[in-house]
Amino acid sequence: MALNFIRRTKRAAAQKTAVPVATQTAAVRESGRVLDFVYIYEAAPMERIQLIKNGVRADGLVDLATSMHTTKDQLFRRLGLPRATVDRKARNKQNLSQEQSERVIGLMKLVGQVKTMVEQSGEPEGFDAAQWVGQWLEKPNGALGGIPPAELMDTGEGQEVVSRLLARMQSGAYA
Numbered sequence: 001m002a003l004n005f006i007r008r009t010k011r012a013a014a015q016k017t018a019v020p021v022a023t024q025t026a027a028v029r030e031s032g033r034v035l036d037f038v039y040i041y042e043a044a045p046m047e048r049i050q051l052i053k054n055g056v057r058a059d060g061l062v063d064l065a066t067s068m069h070t071t072k073d074q075l076f077r078r079l080g081l082p083r084a085t086v087d088r089k090a091r092n093k094q095n096l097s098q099e100q101s102e103r104v105i106g107l108m109k110l111v112g113q114v115k116t117m118v119e120q121s122g123e124p125e126g127f128d129a130a131q132w133v134g135q136w137l138e139k140p141n142g143a144l145g146g147i148p149p150a151e152l153m154d155t156g157e158g159q160e161v162v163s164r165l166l167a168r169m170q171s172g173a174y175a
Contacts (some may be wrong), residue, residue, distance in 0.1 A: 037129065038119075040105060042114025048105055049093070055095025056104045058086050068111070068134030078137065079103040080154030106159040107133075113163060117170045141165070 043117025065075040115129035137150040
């Protein structure tokens with residue numbers, strides 16, 4: 001299934017908040033059917049809030065897991081999402097709750113952050129940010145007291161800690 005859940009969510013957000021069409025980009029690249037993580041990362045906070053309030057399509061999580069080269073179950077564990085609930089909502093083409101959507105959008109924002117960092121470095125050729133984040137999250141990290149960043153993905157505060165860690169890595173202040 002294409003990642004149309006983001007496109008529909010953005011469309012609904014635009015209708016509710018009257019976000020100018022010029023500021024919206026396609027959340028799905030038709031040719032590659034790849035999530036536009038950079039859109040989520042660079043979106044204004046009010047846009048992200050509206051996406052979260054509208055809810056992320058549950059059936060799109062399979063595509064997110066695939067893009068991160070992980071399993072659906074592993075993604076659900078990372079984000080603290082109940083499998084039965086998400087599976088039921090996916091079958092019924094429903095959106096996740098606001099709280100669940102916030103965790104998903106937060107993870108997508110982290111992937112967008114990494115993709116942007118690599119693009120700014122000037123050497124993005126062949127780099128798959130979603131795959132890299134998927135693998136990096138699982139590795140114990142000394143800057144986090146030896147725990148894998150994945151253990152922090154189920155809260156917004158934890159995602160902020162990981163985001164700041166990534167920024168420190170980019171600046172060379174990683175410790």
